[in-house]
């Protein structure tokens with residue numbers, strides 16, 4: 813489950829996003845965090861089709 817691929821183009825998994833989020837706190841703006849995750853993992857830099865999925869995962873992890 814943790815290793816499900818969220819971004820197919822760049823082969824970024826749920827846990828990759830989780831790791832990219834380690835230094836963030838819950839107060840940050842999700843869209844800013846998204847940019848950071850994108851920079852670190854390169855997710856959502858291909859077809860862009862995973863954009864909403866990535867955002868969902870980020871929100872889910874930040875709210876956990």
Ligand code: FES
Pocket residue numbers: 818819820821822855856857858859860861862863
């Ligand atoms: S699936 Fe993520 S950029 Fe295409």
